[in-house]
Amino acid sequence: MEGGDHLAHERKKAQFDVEAMKIVWAGSRHAFEVSDRISKLVASDPAFRKDNRPMLSRKELFKNTLRKAAYAWKRIIELRLSEEEASKLRFYVDEPAFTDLHWGMFLPAIKGQGTEEQQQKWLPLAYKMQIIGCYAQTELGHGSNSSKWWPGGLGKISTHAVVYARLITDGQDHGVHGFIVQLRSLDDHSPLPGITVGDIGMKFGNGAYNTMDNGVLRFDHVRIPRDQMLMKVSQVSREGKYSQSNVPRQLVYGTMVFVRQTIVADASCALSRAVCIATRYSAVRRQFGSQNGGPETQVIDYKTQQSRLFPLLASAYAFRFVGEWLKWLYTDVTQRLQANDFSTLPEAHACTAGLKSLTTAATADGIEECRKLCGGHGYLCSSGLPELFAVYVPACTYEGDNTVLLLQVARFLVKTLSQLGSGKQPVGTTAYMGQVEHLMQCHCNVQKAEDWLKPAVILEAFEARSARMSVACAKNLSKFTNPEEGFAELSGDLVEAAIAHCQLIIVSKFIEKLQQDIPGKGVKQQLGVLCNIYALFLLHKHQGDFLSTGCITPKQAYLANEQLRALYSQARPNAIALVDAFNYTDHYLGSILGCYDGNVYPKLYEAAWKDPLNDSVVPDGYREYIWPMLKQQLRTARL
Numbered sequence: 266m267e268g269g270d271h272l273a274h275e276r277k278k279a280q281f282d283v284e285a286m287k288i289v290w291a292g293s294r295h296a297f298e299v300s301d302r303i304s305k306l307v308a309s310d311p312a313f314r315k316d317n318r319p320m321l322s323r324k325e326l327f328k329n330t331l332r333k334a335a336y337a338w339k340r341i342i343e344l345r346l347s348e349e350e351a352s353k354l355r356f357y358v359d360e361p362a363f364t365d366l367h368w369g370m371f372l373p374a375i376k377g378q379g380t381e382e383q384q385q386k387w388l389p390l391a392y393k394m395q396i397i398g399c400y401a402q403t404e405l406g407h408g409s410n411s412s413k414w415w416p417g418g419l420g421k422i423s424t425h426a427v428v429y430a431r432l433i434t435d436g437q438d439h440g441v442h443g444f445i446v447q448l449r450s451l452d453d454h455s456p457l458p459g460i461t462v463g464d465i466g467m468k469f470g471n472g473a474y475n476t477m478d479n480g481v482l483r484f485d486h487v488r489i490p491r492d493q494m495l496m497k498v499s500q501v502s503r504e505g506k507y508s509q510s511n512v513p514r515q516l517v518y519g520t521m522v523f524v525r526q527t528i529v530a531d532a533s534c535a536l537s538r539a540v541c542i543a544t545r546y547s548a549v550r551r552q553f554g555s556q557n558g559g560p561e562t563q564v565i566d567y568k569t570q571q572s573r574l575f576p577l578l579a580s581a582y583a584f585r586f587v588g589e590w591l592k593w594l595y596t597d598v599t600q601r602l603q604a605n606d607f608s609t610l611p612e613a614h615a616c617t618a619g620l621k622s623l624t625t626a627a628t629a630d631g632i633e634e635c636r637k638l639c640g641g642h643g644y645l646c647s648s649g650l651p652e653l654f655a656v657y658v659p660a661c662t663y664e665g666d667n668t669v670l671l672l673q674v675a676r677f678l679v680k681t682l683s684q685l686g687s688g689k690q691p692v693g694t695t696a697y698m699g700q701v702e703h704l705m706q707c708h709c710n711v712q713k714a715e716d717w718l719k720p721a722v723i724l725e726a727f728e729a730r731s732a733r734m735s736v737a738c739a740k741n742l743s744k745f746t747n748p749e750e751g752f753a754e755l756s757g758d759l760v761e762a763a764i765a766h767c768q769l770i771i772v773s774k775f776i777e778k779l780q781q782d783i784p785g786k787g788v789k790q791q792l793g794v795l796c797n798i799y800a801l802f803l804l805h806k807h808q809g810d811f812l813s814t815g816c817i818t819p820k821q822a823y824l825a826n827e828q829l830r831a832l833y834s835q836a837r838p839n840a841i842a843l844v845d846a847f848n849y850t851d852h853y854l855g856s857i858l859g860c861y862d863g864n865v866y867p868k869l870y871e872a873a874w875k876d877p878l879n880d881s882v883v884p885d886g887y888r889e890y891i892w893p894m895l896k897q898q899l900r901t902a903r904l
């Protein structure tokens with residue numbers, strides 16, 4: 266079959282209004298319209314071509330990124346794009362660049378930690394890109410204070426950095442503070458005296474994150490003017506006297522709360538992209554199972570394929586909604602901070618750290634699973650999946666290693682439990698801990714598989730599991746005379762308790778989403794199916810937790826799995842429409858396997874011939890290496 270829509274028959278099966286679902290996915294009609302318009306703008310502009318990335322050398326790749334970044338900036342100005350539109354443009358250009366750190370970390374660090382005066386001086390320069398900044402926190406060897414190592418944009422492009430370093434006055438160490446430091450001349454881009462700066466070298470995968478100049482930075486007697494210390498949290502006077510404002514010191518880490526929140530939103534984008542590719546290809550691909558000479562089975566109809574693919578589809582939607590909620594939480598905490606209310610900062614920190622950890626880990630694993638779901642063709646660069654994995658997987662490490670972040674959540678949980686004794690009522694995402702007595706002894710009321718579809722039943726099971734795991738950790742911790750020693754010894758269990766808590770947040774935010782008014786025929790019903798798949802898939806995967814804490818019985822675990830299978834059958838006819846609702850262009854997907862029309866095989870065949878290796882029939886090197894070897898073999902054979 267040539268041309269046409271090879272997935273048309275699948276699209277006809279949809280039991281819901283896809284256009285309405287597109288709006289739910291985008292967040293609002295306005296967000297949908299902006300996203301749709303900008304994605305088409307990028308896709309139709311040859312300057313944003315990206316299919317050649319895996320073939321380019323590092324130098325060519327990097328220069329190409331600089332060209333694209335400058336061109337994108339020119340278009341942003343010419344078209345007078347708003348910040349929302351500009352950030353969508355960056356998203357659809359789909360290439361990590363120094364600009365991400367400039368807009369995503371350098372600017373927010375100055376906004377969050379700079380005084381009014383400092384903001385007035387630096388922000389206009391940064392907004393007009395008259396200076397380019399990065400965020401330099403990580404060191405080559407922890408605590409070595411020797412060299413900064415890793416900051417994106419630092420290696421070759423940034424003119425300035427927010428550098429985190431220890432502040433010492435009069436021999437007294439006041440801990441880590443942020444400083445704005447000029448690194449390179451604004452005239453000829455050469456490093457300023459005393460500054461050594463460069464790129465740290467090639468990273469995982471061709472193309473991928475190698476468009477970014479992650480860098481190394483060393484200082485040798487570099488003087489930073491006093492007014493370039495970010496002074497919202499603490500100050501040094503002209504006389505060298507150190508003082509602190511009436512705000513928590515933790516605000517120094519505020520940029521991380523912001524960025525982690527954006528990383529959660531980004532996880533749903535990366536996962537949905539991989540799932541879109543794997544779902545479309547699974548409907549196109551037929552393999553075995555032919556009956557009476559009829560067509561072979563579409564691989565999407567195999568239950569094993571469904572049980573690997575549909576939880577990922579459901580996770581993409583779940584991460585979307587928890588990301589939306591986290592954005593709200595971040596906006597709320599920011600407004601409170603402006604009004605000197607710091608009470609919700611620890612919760613915002615725990616939620617952003619924990620959800621960053623959970624969603625990036627599931628997304629990185631999910632992209633790799635999608636590659637396997639596409640069989641051998643998934644391994645081709647033209648599937649789009651190898652590069653997506655390579656570019657995404659460092660999200661498990663940057664902005665805080667995922668395990669380190671879960672330990673931060675665990676500390677927050679243990680602290681919340683310990684405060685129950687003093688009568689402090691937990692609020693927000695830990696409000697359920699207030700019911701700890703009930704949750705420690707409640708019994709799950711599931712008697713038949715459909716009982717697992719009741720939101721209250723699911724919520725109680727997840728709350729009881731999380732509360733029981735945290736309480737068990739707290740009890741074990743109390744056996745240690747040295748709390749830090751206990752924390753280190755029990756860190757494995759603490760991480761598991763933190764995961765249980767974060768999974769509960771995601772499940773409960775999905776359920777809350779379904780309580781809203783969601784217009785469009787069948788839309789809410791499909792989201793209900795996905796929500797139940799997400800929750801029951803987690804319950805099935807972690808049934809050891811639910812069983813060992815006595816939250817459910819083995820029979821109830823069995824019934825959950827039975828219900829899960831039924832839900833997969835309900836999702837099946839809607840699968841293609843559910844990924845169409847992401848509204849991704851073929852340019853953004855960058856995948857032959859995931860192309861909208863499903864015309865996979867002719868495109869794969871054509872693409873193979875475009876590989877530079879196929880430019881000539883006889884490859885370079887044949888004459889030099891292979892021909893002499895063959896001749897040698899022939900001579901030996903004749904002898």
Ligand SMILES: CCCCCCCCCC/C=C\CCCCCCCCCC(=O)SCCNC(=O)CCNC(=O)[C@H](O)C(C)(C)COP(=O)(O)OP(=O)(O)OC[C@H]1O[C@@H](n2cnc3c(N)ncnc32)[C@H](O)[C@@H]1OP(=O)(O)O
Pocket residue numbers: 341347348351352355364365366368369370400402403417515516518519521522524527610611614662663664665666669673676
């Ligand atoms: C108009 C044109 C527009 C154009 C638009 C373009 C659009 C582009 C936009 C792009 C947008 C976004 C893109 C962003 C791209 C990002 C790319 C990724 C780059 C990656 C960058 C990095 O990796 S930066 C380095 C990050 N490093 C880490 O995350 C380190 C992890 N370690 C920690 O977090 C540690 O906690 C710490 C180092 C911060 C502190 O350790 P320390 O041991 O000193 O302290 P504790 O851990 O004991 O904590 C002490 C108390 O502080 C609390 N805490 C800790 N962290 C925080 C926090 N972040 N916020 C609040 N509170 C915090 C902790 O709970 C302890 O509290 P108490 O228990 O109460 O004492």
Ligand SMILES: Cc1cc2nc3c(=O)[nH]c(=O)nc-3n(C[C@H](O)[C@H](O)[C@H](O)COP(=O)(O)OP(=O)(O)OC[C@H]3O[C@@H](n4cnc5c(N)ncnc54)[C@H](O)[C@@H]3O)c2cc1C
Pocket residue numbers: 366400401402403407414415416417474479659662663664665666667668669672756
């Ligand atoms: C692509 C990329 C881009 C980056 N961009 C930037 C940037 O722009 N700016 C910047 O400042 N940094 C950046 N980083 C650095 C990044 O933030 C750090 O790599 C990250 O925070 C992890 O720290 P680490 O490398 O020191 O890992 P380590 O802390 O050395 O972790 C190594 C291992 O030790 C474990 N571990 C560490 N501490 C503990 C503990 N307390 N308890 C139990 N286990 C522990 C971890 O779980 C991990 O398994 C970037 C990194 C990458 C990969």
